[in-house]
Amino acid sequence: MPNAEHVLARLAAIGYRETAPRRAIVDLIADRSSSFTAQDLYEELDRRGIGRATVFRTLNLLHDMGLVNRIHTGDGCHRYTLCEPVHHHHLVCNECGQVFPLDGCPVEKEVQSAANAVAFQILGHHVEVFGLCADCIPKA
Amino acid sequence: MPNAEHVLARLAAIGYRETAPRRAIVDLIADRSSSFTAQDLYEELDRRGIGRATVFRTLNLLHDMGLVNRIHTGDGCHRYTLCEPVHHHHLVCNECGQVFPLDGCPVEKEVQSAANAVAFQILGHHVEVFGLCADCIPKA
DNA sequence: TTTCATGCAAATGATTTGCAGTGTT
DNA sequence: AACACTGCAAATCATTTGCATGAAA
Numbered sequence: 054m055p056n057a058e059h060v061l062a063r064l065a066a067i068g069y070r071e072t073a074p075r076r077a078i079v080d081l082i083a084d085r086s087s088s089f090t091a092q093d094l095y096e097e098l099d100r101r102g103i104g105r106a107t108v109f110r111t112l113n114l115l116h117d118m119g120l121v122n123r124i125h126t127g128d129g130c131h132r133y134t135l136c137e138p139v140h141h142h143h144l145v146c147n148e149c150g151q152v153f154p155l156d157g158c159p160v161e162k163e164v165q166s167a168a169n170a171v172a173f174q175i176l177g178h179h180v181e182v183f184g185l186c187a188d189c190i191p192k193a
Numbered sequence: 194m195p196n197a198e199h200v201l202a203r204l205a206a207i208g209y210r211e212t213a214p215r216r217a218i219v220d221l222i223a224d225r226s227s228s229f230t231a232q233d234l235y236e237e238l239d240r241r242g243i244g245r246a247t248v249f250r251t252l253n254l255l256h257d258m259g260l261v262n263r264i265h266t267g268d269g270c271h272r273y274t275l276c277e278p279v280h281h282h283h284l285v286c287n288e289c290g291q292v293f294p295l296d297g298c299p300v301e302k303e304v305q306s307a308a309n310a311v312a313f314q315i316l317g318h319h320v321e322v323f324g325l326c327a328d329c330i331p332k333a
Numbered sequence: 334t335t336t337c338a339t340g341c342a343a344a345t346g347a348t349t350t351g352c353a354g355t356g357t358t
Numbered sequence: 359a360a361c362a363c364t365g366c367a368a369a370t371c372a373t374t375t376g377c378a379t380g381a382a383a
Contacts, residue, residue, distance in 0.1 A: 104365040125265045144313045159303035172327035173284045181319045187312035244340040
């Protein structure tokens with residue numbers, strides 16, 4: 054669970070500048086225990102004068118560096134989580150966005166033999182498991 | 194591998210009308226061996242006077258009925274495949290969109306115990322494995 | 334003839350981009 | 359002083375929606 058300072062340090066190490074907006078965004082992300090959307094962050098940051106574009110740009114930067122995880126939901130937008138750069142997936146609650154990490158990856162080995170059979174070179178994969186967390190089951 | 198007539202019949206059975214645009218769309222889909230986007234279909238169908246909205250509406254209908262599979266790619270839009278309504282996933286080529294079905298599902302059992310541990314109710318999941326097919330490896 | 338489906342164009346919503354000004358190094 | 363970074367607004371892109379017309383039952 055990388056904290057805000059750690060993330061900023063990583064950025065600086067690669068030559069990115071430590072700016073106030075980036076710090077604000079990373080701080081905000083570090084506080085979240087569950088997943089969030091770009092819009093969630095923007096609603097907070099808009100008041101502080103930080104633009105939408107900066108939110109998206111920073112999120113992309115963090116994602117490219119492997120510091121945040123991008124979750125492909127079905128509803129048109131993405132959710133993000135701040136997490137360790139170890140390959141894993143999540144259970145994602147449809148209602149509140151809370152995430153529960155899954156240990157290991159059920160896909161990698163299982164699929165490799167099928168790929169070999171057709172000479173397919175696997176470059177990556179997405180797995181998203183969605184449903185309702187214990188808190189939200191009553192509401193539905 | 195459901196053919197066009199079969200799909201139309203399924204629609205009719207539930208009370209949907211058999212219209213010329215729907216027939217054209219389903220025919221076009223049935224001809225594709227690989228995956229396609231809504232845009233792919235629209236480029237063909239536009240000439241025949243079929244509107245973009247109808248393409249999306251029909252694709253949604255077919256997807257809701259489980260007659261096409263929706264693939265969540267990273268690049269902002271969806272890909273679709275016509276396939277049997279049995280739960281499975283695919284290898285998807287980043288270059289040409291060709292798909293290779295995977296037998297079985299590596300996720301369902303593997304993840305259930307983790308879900309039970311936190312009283313999470315699984316409603317569904319996405320799995321997309323992407324990479325390069327044998328034909329496209331040389332190009333990259 | 335009643336109801337569903339269509340095409341069109343405008344609306345939406347998430348994300349990106351151009352650009353001139355600003356803050357970091 | 360260079361140049362990366364920012365906010366803003368306009369631009370994209372995929373997809374949806376409102377509405378009046380046209381076709382299927």
